[in-house]
Amino acid sequence: MPPRFHLEYFDPPAALQRYVLTLFSFVWDEPVISDRHPGALAQFSLFPYGSGWVEFAGKRDSLTGEAHMLAGFSSAAPFAMKGPWHAIGASLSSLGWAALTQKPANRFVDRFIPPQELIGGEVLSFAADTNEHYRSGKLSGKQAAFAVADWLAPRFGEVPELHERLIGQVTDWLGGSFNPDLEDLFSALPYSRRQAERLVERYFGFPPAALARKYRAIRAASLLAEHNLTSEEQARIEEAFYDQPHMIREIRRYCGYTPSRLGGDEEPLFQAMLRMKNFNRIG
DSSP, X not given: OOOSSEEEEXXXXXXXXXXXXXXXXXXXXXXXXXXXXXXXXEEEEEEEEEEEEEEETTEEEEEOSSEEEEOOOSSOEEEEXXXXXXXXXXXXXXXXXXXXXXXXXXXXXXXXXXXXXXXXXXXXXXXXXXXXXXXXXXXXXXXXXHHHHHHHGGGOOOOOHHHHHHHXXXXXXXXXXXSOOHHHHHHHSSSOHXXXXXXXXXXXXXXXXXXXXHHHHHHHHHHHTOTTOOHHHHHHHHTTSSSHHHHHHHHHHHHSSOOGXXXXXXXXXXXXXXXXXXXXXXX
């Protein structure tokens, strides 16, 4: 069965790779679209086509307008769009969110935010012009994605050096194990436990224990989607959870689906959105 959508990723310019994990162009041309959004990474995105709603904790938020930002979700969120739906933009690292918005990520979890609330009203004219050029055919999806990168580039500000170092340490800690030890993190950081927890939540959106739980599920889902995964590699992934039902519940919570390898339906959108390349530099 052919994919219902088209999703392309582009490496950001070298000068932005600390801030931007990937650029993307997404096209889904069905008239009615509904699914679950993992909200795994912070994003800045343009919507040249499409409007709808997304639901958080039983409350529906409208998705309208030319541009949106998100800091991340605490669990996969149901959404519905009136198609066609096209989205173009940038997935941001934790450092990228902080440098661009100068605001704590944890204050904006589980929301789509109008970007003018975070980075100023000039984003509205940029979004309107870029979307119009895309709709008229003057820009391809790739060209529009790089236009986003060019526009964002001068708007990344400074993050305190010690805090930038903390972001890097937390990123390394998350990537070191499926079940990273909290004490390893706290002992490596030059802060009290309470200060460390507060700073991790500020820059990553969640306190350390919740952050590790979320990324364990995301990494497991991404790896389980690999077609060449061996049974031994799958067993090592499962060892990070109490048992396979626990792993399935965690992946469904954070990613919104059960991997087909574990008996779920094929979910090509989320296999694409959660490709491992997007999480190699999550900080």
